[in-house]
Amino acid sequence: MANSIIELKNLVFRYASATEPCLDIASFRAVAGDRVFLYGPSGSGKSTLLGILGGVLAPQQGEVTILGQNLVSMTSAARDRFRADHIGFLFQQFNLIPYLSVFDNVLLPCRFSERRLQQALAGGATLHAEAERLLSHLDLGPALWDRPVTQLSVGQQQRVAAARALIGRPEIVIADEPTSALDADRQASFLQLLLRECGEANATLLFVSHDRRLAKDFKREIDLSTINSVSHEQEAA
Amino acid sequence: MNHLLMLAVRSAWNRRLTLSLTLIAIALSVTMLLGVQRVRDEAHQGFNHSVTGTDLIVGARTSPVQLMLYAVFRIGEATNNIRWQAYKDISASPMVAWTIPVSLGDSHHGFPVLGTELSYFEHFHYGDGDGLVFSQGKPFKDTFDAVIGSDVAEQMGYHLGQRIILSHGMGMAGLPEHSDKPFTVVGILAPTGTPVDRTVHISLEAITAIHLDWVGGAKMPGFFIPSEFVHKFDLTPKEVTAVLVGLKSRVAVFRMQRNINDYEKEPLLAVMPGVALEQLWQVVGVAEKALLAISAMVVVVGLSGLIAVVLAGLNERRRELAILRSVGARPLDVFLLLTAEGLFVTIMGVVLGVVFLTLMTLALGPVLKSHYGLAIQLQWLSPEELKLLAAVVCVGLFASLIPGYRAYRLSLADGLTPRI
Ligand SMILES: Nc1ncnc2c1ncn2[C@@H]1O[C@H](COP(=O)(O)OP(=O)(O)O)[C@@H](O)[C@H]1O
Ligand SMILES: [Mg+2]
Numbered sequence: 001m002a003n004s005i006i007e008l009k010n011l012v013f014r015y016a017s018a019t020e021p022c023l024d025i026a027s028f029r030a031v032a033g034d035r036v037f038l039y040g041p042s043g044s045g046k047s048t049l050l051g052i053l054g055g056v057l058a059p060q061q062g063e064v065t066i067l068g069q070n071l072v073s074m075t076s077a078a079r080d081r082f083r084a085d086h087i088g089f090l091f092q093q094f095n096l097i098p099y100l101s102v103f104d105n106v107l108l109p110c111r112f113s114e115r116r117l118q119q120a121l122a123g124g125a126t127l128h129a130e131a132e133r134l135l136s137h138l139d140l141g142p143a144l145w146d147r148p149v150t151q152l153s154v155g156q157q158q159r160v161a162a163a164r165a166l167i168g169r170p171e172i173v174i175a176d177e178p179t180s181a182l183d184a185d186r187q188a189s190f191l192q193l194l195l196r197e198c199g200e201a202n203a204t205l206l207f208v209s210h211d212r213r214l215a216k217d218f219k220r221e222i223d224l225s226t227i228n229s230v231s232h233e234q235e236a237a
Numbered sequence: 238m239n240h241l242l243m244l245a246v247r248s249a250w251n252r253r254l255t256l257s258l259t260l261i262a263i264a265l266s267v268t269m270l271l272g273v274q275r276v277r278d279e280a281h282q283g284f285n286h287s288v289t290g291t292d293l294i295v296g297a298r299t300s301p302v303q304l305m306l307y308a309v310f311r312i313g314e315a316t317n318n319i320r321w322q323a324y325k326d327i328s329a330s331p332m333v334a335w336t337i338p339v340s341l342g343d344s345h346h347g348f349p350v351l352g353t354e355l356s357y358f359e360h361f362h363y364g365d366g367d368g369l370v371f372s373q374g375k376p377f378k379d380t381f382d383a384v385i386g387s388d389v390a391e392q393m394g395y396h397l398g399q400r401i402i403l404s405h406g407m408g409m410a411g412l413p414e415h416s417d418k419p420f421t422v423v424g425i426l427a428p429t430g431t432p433v434d435r436t437v438h439i440s441l442e443a444i445t446a447i448h449l450d451w452v453g454g455a456k457m458p459g460f461f462i463p464s465e466f467v468h469k470f471d472l473t474p475k476e477v478t479a480v481l482v483g484l485k486s487r488v489a490v491f492r493m494q495r496n497i498n499d500y501e502k503e504p505l506l507a508v509m510p511g512v513a514l515e516q517l518w519q520v521v522g523v524a525e526k527a528l529l530a531i532s533a534m535v536v537v538v539g540l541s542g543l544i545a546v547v548l549a550g551l552n553e554r555r556r557e558l559a560i561l562r563s564v565g566a567r568p569l570d571v572f573l574l575l576t577a578e579g580l581f582v583t584i585m586g587v588v589l590g591v592v593f594l595t596l597m598t599l600a601l602g603p604v605l606k607s608h609y610g611l612a613i614q615l616q617w618l619s620p621e622e623l624k625l626l627a628a629v630v631c632v633g634l635f636a637s638l639i640p641g642y643r644a645y646r647l648s649l650a651d652g653l654t655p656r657i
Pocket of ligand 1: 015016017018022040041042043044045046047048049650656
């Protein structure tokens with residue numbers, strides 16, 4: 001059996017302001033090289049779960065083990081470090097810092113994590129060259145590199161964000177509805193690029209969406225409502 | 238840490254349009270603060286340097302500050318003069334080394350005219366004990382000779398041999414003129430940075446001479462004495478405005494002061510320049526402190542503007558903060574980022590304020606000098622001023638903790654997914 005990359009046990013999470021728990025997950029597991037499509041309607045707690053995996057939210061009960069380390073027993077600062085070192089994040093929209101260049105956006109994780117910095121340099125190239133390599137792989141040609149990020153299309157911005165999630169080879173890439181702001185054609189091609197690059201970087205991908213049609217490209221599809229015993233009515237989030 | 242500073246600077250630069258107005262407000266408030274401080278220092282220095290080596294200043298009985306102001310700084314006018322005999326008596330005292338009589342009241346294009354004796358050029362000292370030096374010419378000899386200060390020469394464009402006409406009374410315009418008795422410039426003094434530079438010096442006899450045919454503030458009608466005939470009259474002055482006294486031994490200063498204050502024939506006042514100046518600073522000190530407090534308040538207003546702008550922009554930046562958190566920033570980093578941004582703008586404001594001050598010194602320096610006798614010069618920041626600037630930066634830092642803390646709270650609550 002492959003290495004456990006993410007493992008949740010008896011997880012219960014409740015927002016401080018809420019009366020009812022938001023998540024109650026008896027068990028969840030992702031292994032090395034996994035491509036997990038996590039499905040759930042809006043408001044079902046997907047982003048909350050990702051917050052827990054990223055170490056930004058702390059569950060009231062249960063175990064969160066990532067890469068063999070128990071997040072629950074860490075200090076919040078240690079979790080922040082852990083996230084910087086091992087997880088690349090990708091969000092729905094406005095993924096880029098508007099006042100930084102394309103390159104500075106891509107290299108951001110290397111500024112916060114020595115590990116990501118070292119791994120980005122591991123290929124023997126410079127940081128810049130590594131960023132260029134990723135950008136080119138994600139179909140972003142040199143013509144776009146010097147543009148202010150605010151002048152890139154949404155699709156281009158998402159690909160810059162993908163390069164940022166991948167730089168320094170984090171073991172895990174977590175994508176929270178990264179295609180929701182794209183039109184159908186671009187959704188598919190972006191997804192292909194992301195899958196390919198995660199494969200190349202040997203990263204475990206956890207892809208979250210409320211759009212089930214995207215599931216077909218994934219090895220594994222999980223409906224959050226089947227693992228989460230808190231039942232969510234269809235609510236806006 | 239470095240990358241946070243870099244981010245703070247880039248972020249501030251990105252929002253330069255919004256921030257520039259508050260930046261300018263801070264800069265101007267800093268300029269004002271430094272300006273007030275500089276004018277104050279310069280005034281103190283200027284006053285303290287205007288007369289040295291004089292042990293006592295004697296005039297008609299009035300307040301010490303007032304006597305000091307008109308006798309040395311030509312500010313205000315004497316309400317009473319002292320009689321010539323009193324001057325003679327003081328000069329005759331065995332404790333006295335020298336005396337300089339001073340007779341004021343007339344002017345020339347706004348520059349005060351001072352009647353005195355040759356002892357003035359010998360015994361008047363200023364600064365660290367510097368004496369008066371002629372840049373051109375020599376002391377007055379004939380009755381209608383005049384010696385002018387460097388500012389008078391420069392501003393009026395006068396040279397040796399220039400004929401000038403004095404006006405009766407102090408003031409700028411509309412004064413009756415002593416046009417029948419023109420003077421000739423025979424000497425020009427080197428700059429001293431004291432009121433001497435703005436003074437026209439003539440002899441006491443000349444003061445008497447130009448007023449021979451005057452009664453009170455006006456010319457006697459039908460009575461006219463041409464210049465060439467004034468010597469037929471007794472030109473011994475009847476009174477002088479004040480006397481500067483140098484003693485043989487400073488030890489005697491209190492005794493001499495008492496003697497003069499107890500003078501029987503008329504009420505006199507003798508003051509020590511240092512003591513009178515100290516009193517002056519006490520009076521002015523209240524106003525100075527008020528002015529400094531107002532400037533400090535203006536700085537606080539400027540900094541409040543900055544904090545308001547940074548706080549107002551914070552909500553739009555929640556996404557940005559979430560991105561930073563997703564790449565590994567701690568909430569503490571977010572706190573530092575926002576605090577650094579406010580601090581950065583404050584420091585920029587301080588730097589810009591110093592630049593403004595420099596530009597204003599260059600632009601307004603000559604006007605201040607010619608109109609108020611304040612020699613504000615370009616100079617490196619004094620330790621006092623650096624302290625003020627450091628205080629501004631400190632207040633800016635403390636103020637920036639507010640948006641820093643707010644961002645910290647927001648990023649804790651938002652995590653990776655702000656719910657905007
Ligand atoms: N910071 C928060 N405080 C309180 N409740 C929250 C917070 N964030 C999300 N929720 C609630 O938790 C539930 C799950 O939200 P979320 O994880 O964002 O869902 P999804 O990502 O699946 O759309 C929703 O009911 C939402 O209202
Ligand atoms: Mg969500």
